[in-house]
Amino acid sequence: MSATSMETSRYTWGADEHLVVQLSESMSLRANFQAMAIGSDLKAQNIAGITDIYPGNASFLVRFNPDEIDPYEVEKIVRAAEMRLADGAVRGIETRICEVPVWYNDPYTNETGSRFRDRHQAPDMTDLEFAAAQNNLPSVEAFIEAHAGAPWITSMLGFVAGLPWFFQMVPQERQLQVPKYVRPRTDTPKQTIGHGGCFSAIYSVRGAGGYQMFGITPVPIYDPENKLPDFAETMIFFRPGDIVKFRAIDEPEYRAIEAAVEARTYRYKQAPVSFVLEEYEASPDLYNEKLIGALNAS
Amino acid sequence: MPVEIIEPGLATSIQDLGRQGFYNVGIPPSGAVDRYAAIAANILVGNGPGEAVFESTYMGPKLCFTEPGVVAVTGAQAPVFINGTAAPSWESLQVAAGDVLSFGIFTAGARVYIAVAGGLNVPIVLGSRSHYALGAIGGFEGRNLLAGDSIPIGQLAGTPGRAVPEDMRPVHSREVDVRIVLGLYDFRLSENGLSALIDKPWQLTTVADRIGFRYAGNTLEWVPREQPFGAGSDPSNITDAPYPVGSIQVPAGTEPIILHRDAVSGGGYAQVGTVISADMDLVGQSSPGTKTKFRPVSIDEALDARRKYMDRQRKLIQLW
Structure with missing residues (x-):
C-alpha cells in the first residue's frame, strides 16, 4: 500500500435527500479508514435530521430529511468532520x-x-x-x-x-x-x-x-x-x-x-x-x- | 378483524412509510412506492398517515373481510368492486363481514394502495412494518402475500363516507417528465452522453419493481479514461460506493436504472443523477412503456419542489 497523499475529495448532491462525498476515485486502505472514521464521527454527533450515515469503500453517503435540516447545514457539518479526520489522522482500529x-x-x-x-x-x-x-x-x-x-x-x-x-x-x-x-x-x-x-x-x-x-x-x-x-x-x-x-x-x-x-x-x-x-x-x-x-x- | 387473501394479485406486499438508519448495512428504507397514495388511503379510513397498507402492482388482490370495517383504495386508476358491484376509489367504504374486495384491469398507473381502518397489524421489524423482499423481512412473514394468508388488523371503528376531492387525486399519464438533479458521477458522461440522457425520451421497460425502474431507448457515451484502481474496467464502473435512493445508474451505458424504495444500497456502476424526492411517487406509478423525459433541476429547485409536495401531503392530512 503506497502512502501517497489523498486526492481532493468531491462533494455532490444525491438530489434533495443525500450528500455523497467521494474521498478518492481509486480504492486504498487509507481512503477506506478515513471514510469509516468520518462515519463514526458523524454518528457520535447524533444530528437531528440526518437519518443514515453510510461509509463506503472510498466515499461516504449521508442521507437526511430536508424538512428537518437544511442540506447546506449538513454539508457544513460533514466538511468539518472531514477536516478533523484528514488523511493520517486515522492510525488503526x-x-x-x-x-x-x-x-x-x-x-x-x-x-x-x-x-x-x-x-x-x-x-x-x-x-x-x-x-x-x-x-x-x-x-x-x-x-x-x-x-x-x-x-x-x-x-x-x-x-x-x-x-x-x-x-x-x-x-x-x-x-x-x-x-x-x-x-x-x-x-x-x-x-x-x-x-x-x-x-x-x-x-x-x-x-x-x-x-x-x-x-x-x-x-x-x-x-x-x-x-x-x-x-x-x-x-x-x-x-x-x-x-x-x-x-x-x-x-x-x-x-x-x-x-x-x-x-x-x-x-x-x-x-x-x-x-x-x-x-x-x-x-x-x-x-x-x-x-x-x-x-x-x- | 383479520383480512383473508383470496387471490394475491401479481405482487402484493404490506408497506408503511418505511424504516431509517439501516442503509449502511444494506437495508433500504422500503415503504410505499407512492407515499402520497398510501397516506391518502390511511387518512380516508381514519388512520394516522403512517399505518401499514397493502401495495399491489399491476393487478389488484381479492380480499375478504371477516368482520365489519372501513376500507379505502387509492393509487393507480382501476375499477374497484365490493361483492362484484362497482365501488369508488379515493373514498372510504363501509364493509360488512364476508364482503369481498376485488379489482378490474388497471387503466392508468402501476400500484394501488388499500388501507383498512386500524391498519395492517403485522410485527414491526427494525422500526417499520414494511416488507423488504431481498432481505426477507417485514410485512407478512417477510414475504409477499399468498392466497390463504390472514392479515391481522388493528382496533379502530374507522370513518366511512370520506372522499378525497377530485383535484387532489393524481392523474397517471403514459408520458411523464421526471425531475432529476445531475451529479454523483455525471462527469463520466461525454457531452453526447449527457445529451442522450436528458434531451431524448426513454421508455420504461418491464423491469420495474420496488428495487429499480429500468429504461431503454438510447445509449450513453462515456468520457474515455484510464480506470482508477479498484473500479473495474468498463467505463461505467466506479470504485463501489453507496447509491442514493432515487439515483440513476447506467450499467454498460445502455439502460438507466432508477433505484426506488427497496434500492440496492451500493455497488460499482456510475450514477449520473438522482430523481428528486417530490417525483419518486410519479416514477413509482409509471407502468412499462411509459415515455419518460429526465429534466435536470438544481438542488434549490428540488428543495422547492419538495416543499410543494410536502404541502400537498399536509393538505391531505388536514382534510379531516
Whole structure:
C-alpha cells in the first residue's frame, strides 16, 4: 500500500435527500479508514435530521430529511468532520479476524454462471478461468491460492442486507482485479463469493449481481431469524473493519458445515485483533502472518 | 378483524412509510412506492398517515373481510368492486363481514394502495412494518402475500363516507417528465452522453419493481479514461460506493436504472443523477412503456419542489 497523499475529495448532491462525498476515485486502505472514521464521527454527533450515515469503500453517503435540516447545514457539518479526520489522522482500529470456509469452483455457482454467458466478457471461459487469465495467473488453482492466501478487510457493507465488500490486504501490485459482468445477472446463489474490480464480496441472499463468481460458503452471513449463536444479537454478521480469511474446503467439509448450520450449532472461528495501519504498511506479509496466527490460536 | 387473501394479485406486499438508519448495512428504507397514495388511503379510513397498507402492482388482490370495517383504495386508476358491484376509489367504504374486495384491469398507473381502518397489524421489524423482499423481512412473514394468508388488523371503528376531492387525486399519464438533479458521477458522461440522457425520451421497460425502474431507448457515451484502481474496467464502473435512493445508474451505458424504495444500497456502476424526492411517487406509478423525459433541476429547485409536495401531503392530512 503506497502512502501517497489523498486526492481532493468531491462533494455532490444525491438530489434533495443525500450528500455523497467521494474521498478518492481509486480504492486504498487509507481512503477506506478515513471514510469509516468520518462515519463514526458523524454518528457520535447524533444530528437531528440526518437519518443514515453510510461509509463506503472510498466515499461516504449521508442521507437526511430536508424538512428537518437544511442540506447546506449538513454539508457544513460533514466538511468539518472531514477536516478533523484528514488523511493520517486515522492510525488503526480494534477489530476481529474471522474465518470463512469456501468451496471454490463449486457446482452451484458454475451452473448459475453457465446460464448467463451472454452477459459475460468471455463467454467461452468460466468466471474463475477468466479471473485467472485477467491476473496473469497460470491456473484456476493458482488464482484460488491467491484469493484464500492473504486476509481481506471488510471495507463496506450493502448492496443487499448484510453483504460485505472485502479489500485484500496485499500491496497494490498483488491485488486481484477482475471486471464486473458486462450486464448484471438476474440470479446469484445465496452465499456466493463474488469479485468485481478489486473487491470480493459474499452475496448474503439470492438475487441479481454483477460480480464474477468464484465459490460458495456454507456459512450464513445474514440471519434475520437469529437462528445461529453468532447472530444472537444481530441479523448481520459482518461489520466494517472486520478482517476475513478465506479457507478453501472440499465438498465433504462443505456438507459437514452445512449440517452444523442446519443443526444451529455452527460457530464462526474468530479472534479479536488490533489493526495498526502503519505496521501493516511497513510489512504486509509479516503483519498478515501475525493476524492469521491470532486466528489459528483461537 | 383479520383480512383473508383470496387471490394475491401479481405482487402484493404490506408497506408503511418505511424504516431509517439501516442503509449502511444494506437495508433500504422500503415503504410505499407512492407515499402520497398510501397516506391518502390511511387518512380516508381514519388512520394516522403512517399505518401499514397493502401495495399491489399491476393487478389488484381479492380480499375478504371477516368482520365489519372501513376500507379505502387509492393509487393507480382501476375499477374497484365490493361483492362484484362497482365501488369508488379515493373514498372510504363501509364493509360488512364476508364482503369481498376485488379489482378490474388497471387503466392508468402501476400500484394501488388499500388501507383498512386500524391498519395492517403485522410485527414491526427494525422500526417499520414494511416488507423488504431481498432481505426477507417485514410485512407478512417477510414475504409477499399468498392466497390463504390472514392479515391481522388493528382496533379502530374507522370513518366511512370520506372522499378525497377530485383535484387532489393524481392523474397517471403514459408520458411523464421526471425531475432529476445531475451529479454523483455525471462527469463520466461525454457531452453526447449527457445529451442522450436528458434531451431524448426513454421508455420504461418491464423491469420495474420496488428495487429499480429500468429504461431503454438510447445509449450513453462515456468520457474515455484510464480506470482508477479498484473500479473495474468498463467505463461505467466506479470504485463501489453507496447509491442514493432515487439515483440513476447506467450499467454498460445502455439502460438507466432508477433505484426506488427497496434500492440496492451500493455497488460499482456510475450514477449520473438522482430523481428528486417530490417525483419518486410519479416514477413509482409509471407502468412499462411509459415515455419518460429526465429534466435536470438544481438542488434549490428540488428543495422547492419538495416543499410543494410536502404541502400537498399536509393538505391531505388536514382534510379531516
